[in-house]
Amino acid sequence: LKELEKMGPKKGVITQSVKDVVQSLVDDDLVSKDKIGTSVYCWSLPSCAGNQLRNVHQKLDSELQSNGKRHAQLVEQCEALKKGREESNELEKYRDNDPAAFEAMKEAIEVAHTSANRWTDNIFTLKQWCSNNFPQAKEQLQNMYQEIGITDDFDYLEMAPLPFKSVADD
Numbered sequence: 001l002k003e004l005e006k007m008g009p010k011k012g013v014i015t016q017s018v019k020d021v022v023q024s025l026v027d028d029d030l031v032s033k034d035k036i037g038t039s040v041y042c043w044s045l046p047s048c049a050g051n052q053l054r055n056v057h058q059k060l061d062s063e064l065q066s067n068g069k070r071h072a073q074l075v076e077q078c079e080a081l082k083k084g085r086e087e088s089n090e091l092e093k094y095r096d097n098d099p100a101a102f103e104a105m106k107e108a109i110e111v112a113h114t115s116a117n118r119w120t121d122n123i124f125t126l127k128q129w130c131s132n133n134f135p136q137a138k139e140q141l142q143n144m145y146q147e148i149g150i151t152d153d154f155d156y157l158e159m160a161p162l163p164f165k166s167v168a169d170d
Contacts, residue, residue, distance in 0.1 A: 001040040
């Protein structure tokens, strides 16, 4: 290490950076370092790098095999759990009692109710406009309204309470 530090400034390298680079190589296991007596020796052999790669390869192979076995076990366990859980016609009997379907129906009813009342409002607005703009045709308009089903009892829809209570409301 001292020799490397001495050679560094001759080549234009700062002495402290030599220590940092050597320490980084040691940390990455690319260079071996040992203290013998009062000196610190650094070396790197081509066979060491090959051995490290072989060790990493063996470790990854063993992990791959164990993970493959674990995957096979999980697939087998999944298949075992699926047995006895097949879809049956009995489930179809209870589909109408599905809380999610019930909530969706409640929302659809509210949307339909709002829409029906909006169209009722539009009809009343149109009737008023026709009456204001065509007062001479009042009798003809009344006959037309009767023909298409707009009678005197035509009014907004009232929202009736739902007969069922959802499971989420409990």
